[in-house]
Amino acid sequence: KHVAFSLGVSKVERLFYEFIRQIGNFRLTKDESDKNKLSEILDELSNFCELYDSHRMFVFYNIANIYYLCIVEENEEVLKSKEIEIENVLKEMSNIFDKYNLDTFYQNIKFLTDFLLFEYYTKTKNHIRAEHYLEKINPEIDAICPQHISHFYVVEFLNAKVEKFLTDGSVDRLVELNSRIEENIDIDMAETYHYIAYKKFKAISKFYQKDFSGAARIINEMRNELSMKKYLFTDIECKLFQALQYCIMGEDGLCTQLISSLKRQIKPSEEQYTSAKLFIKFLKTALKPAEYRRKIKKVNEQWLEFAQANTGEHAILPFLKLDEGLIRRITNPIKDN
Template structure:
């Protein structure tokens, strides 16, 4: 929360007083008191907890909420000025034809500086176009012509970068459904193209876009077994982006995409199994999960958070909490079935939440309803994963005939894959076969051995079921089933 302290200290006196009054009007007394304490020079959390009469957890929550409030406040302060800038840029013909040349030049150069500061290249084009006219009879004309051409190219680069961002995550969603090596190669090409684009311009905005893709790629697409190279640049990228956000604290684009980096930071530490560090950013995203999943899915693969959340809860032994947590948000969440990958992740999340709460019938119903609603013929791997998951649920429900049907269907689909790369999938099917067999002797030992082998093999591009807790309790659930 160092950023919060720095922002409070950097507020002008007028901004501080206006924000303090706003908190008082909202009856956010503790937040107002914290603001005043920091403004007066105290920044030791231990002393502040005593003054506010709160514990450390409450103080962390207060600071998290206050940071969001101050971000919103700063945006409102900026928007009026930024809109004024945009109006002036758009209306520069009035400026040109109603004022003397000297006044025009001074005004245009002031607008140029402001627009450069806020990185508004589209509006800068109109300013440089006007400055070209002002200097048409001087050597400066060439300079402004060059700047005009440069910003035309730069705006196209920004558009291209945003398109690449969208295409990257769309392709990643497709890759999750197919595990097709061509999709993975395409992802590498998108990443390289974005990096090349970033190298052409000294632009913090292009750099931030590049980092979104690079960090995500390093976490989710590099070889899981090569931990050192997998996260080599990620920490640096996260620190550099944080520095950009600190330098432009009121930039509306950065204020809106900051939750993406909260998620990426959480995901980075989660993959390193640094649970405490991961928890700080996890709370920031999870506390606003509906907003994150709803408003950020146009340029990010937000549904991945749902799967990573399950993995985190399983790791911490909190998986039973998922079902209760969902009661307050499921009605507000919705995924477009046309976004197949996002919709599949959403339904898996709902089903697994039911499973970990002991409601296996509802878990199976969610998966079956998904398979009935969507045609997954183009997405064979996703279909296999859902069938295997459903097969496990049916096994726990003593639905042997349905298990046999799914096992047969899945085996036929696996024939098109390299046998060595799908051994772990066949092992899960063997677990079900052992469980539904009539033989009781040695059943638990066999399943335990298959699970150990599965964990060793489940590391290639066809890895799956990382969100499933394959522990002793899972084995006990399978082995007591008496088959007639």
Template sequence: MAKLKNIIRQLSEKDFNAVYNSLIDSNAEKSAYLLKSMREKSLPDSKIMEELEVNTNAYYTLRSRLNQKIEEYLLQQMENPRTDILKKVANINEIIFTKKRAIAIATLKKLEKELLDYDLSNELTIVYKSLKKLQVHSPDYFNYSQLYNRHVAYMLAVDKAEDLVADYFKKYGHYTLTQGPTDLLELSLINKEVNSTCSLYDSHRLYVYKSCINIWHRLFVEPDENVSEEELEPVEDMLLKVDKILDEYHLDSIYYHLRVVFEYLKLEYYNHYHVFRKAEKYFEEVNENIPTLMSNYSLFTFPSHFLNTKLERALRLGNEQELYEENDAIFAIYEPDMQDIPKLLNYIAYRALSCYYAGKYSEAARWINNLLNEVSLKKYPMAQLEIKVLLALQYCLMNDFDLFNQLINSIQRQIRILGKDNVEPILSFTKALKIAISETKRQKEQKIRAVLDKYRLFEKPDNIFSPTMQIRIDDEFIIKLSH
């Protein structure tokens, strides 16, 4: 909320009136009132909700729509010379055929400078190709031939870097579900390859792409503790350098959209090292953008990990029961990609856990059952086991003996196939569930407590899909299972 208030208060009078009038014209009176209240009053959210006569869910939706409306307006007002440059590039042939040679060369050289400022390698190759043709009888022909060849190579390096970033996060998603040594090796090789590719050129764009992988890799795959400090650029320095690049090239459309990725990386960085006070600075912005981040940014990061971060934050702050109501507003227009299994599993597990913490066990079970009916998880047996155990917990709390017994038999078969030593946390958790649903009442609570005391000893790594580890194991949970 603080971010939205700051944006509104920083709007010029002209911009504020334009946004306000557009809201009034489109019959969005409540949004207009919210805009005016945030600019002119210092009312708490509860008071604004009371005056608007809306609940928390509707208020959150209203706020998000207002934020989107303001962003759309500001984007429309933004002067973008980059678009003009691209139009000029599209008209190069017109210049060559209609202008005198000297004028054409001068125009192309000016265009070259502008393209260099924006690091538009694809368009630069067109300019150098044209300059090379115009200088075919001049000593400068060789120079422009070299520049053309160099920028073709650079263009290919940028394309390769983009592909490597996308491949890395696709592979990372699989790694979270398999923990396979082959996937881990591939992640390390991609990380090294992107570093090697980016070292060929002194390019801010390649540095930004490299940072997407490097920072994530050091947080969740190969922690800094495993490498000597002299070999690594500090993560905070990398984030600071990227911020400067994004600020300097603020009209670059890719950089404009990548800003939220690096806000997300800052959040995960500070959260990883338990510097929660600093992490909070970035939480709200990422949270507001999570549907877009989940839908459109998988090529540059692993956005669904934020859902784990968000749930862990809620458990730490003790407001996990509020997630359920908030989800309806946040994910109102989000459509999960059924082919992106790692992201889908994180999303469904998060929605199911949100239902669980709100006491809506049947709805949690419905989320999981829909997943199991629509998607095959045979390639990811460990993840499938986790999801099934989470479902078994819901059946246990619903006292649905038939469905629980049917499911627990399937779980036990899978445990035998995978090997008990490989799934010790799951084994302990299912043992507690079996005690909970059994008809015996003698010392049930003590037995469950003894099993879960052992379960608590297992630690949840950041890079493993394990929703069962996100169940709060406390006295309330034990009592709930015992009755």
């Protein structure tokens, strides 16, 4: 019986890391088959938990389950309805970490309860609670980042910070930890999802700090370092974001080059990339010479058309917020770099 239990714990651990790898893959592809694999792994984890009374299995399953809910669950009401359940599960998890305080694995991941609560409350737009957990995380970040085990959790934390920014609009809050994270984290290119997600976060930070050439450079370097052929969705998203920087900077030639490449890429699966096509249309209008007032009206209309069509789990550039000032800058042919 004990041997079966030990094998069960090992199997759950393997499934858990497979789940983490697979959820990164899903983030990059937005593919239905990757999404299905995730729910299959989660079901398997759940079955083991029901079979054995094990705190280790409880921890693995619930970390996976909460990330699944926060990343894959589209319905905000469903998420909100799970608040008490999630709070209780994470309270129990904290108790396990305290009880087994000599367990090095638990000590290395005990920061996760705050990370998961921050992510959950950001997703459900409960900003007071999200802010509370962000305050708790800030002093811990230097110790968390160097651990290889924490790379997935850190990039998910950064994704949640971008989501929070889209509501509160505070650039200072978005970037306040960037230099400390940069000093302490070392993500290998072989960790494809972590590497791409971290570079994207840095580029998004530059963009909202109005360092458009910095944002373009980060994305361009990443695309030169990595082959993104397997991750069409992310490749298209990164190219669109890079093209936007060139458009803002008045680098029309570079922007047009990327647009041509994107159109070729999208052609075989056009129906999946309706919003990407609308964003290309928006960029092309911004590049075309026209009378300023007529042009700004058209650019605004096309931005609105893109924003309205760009919903659901295949939404592209969900981190993009353009204010009136940026729209004017995109439209105005006399651009200051």
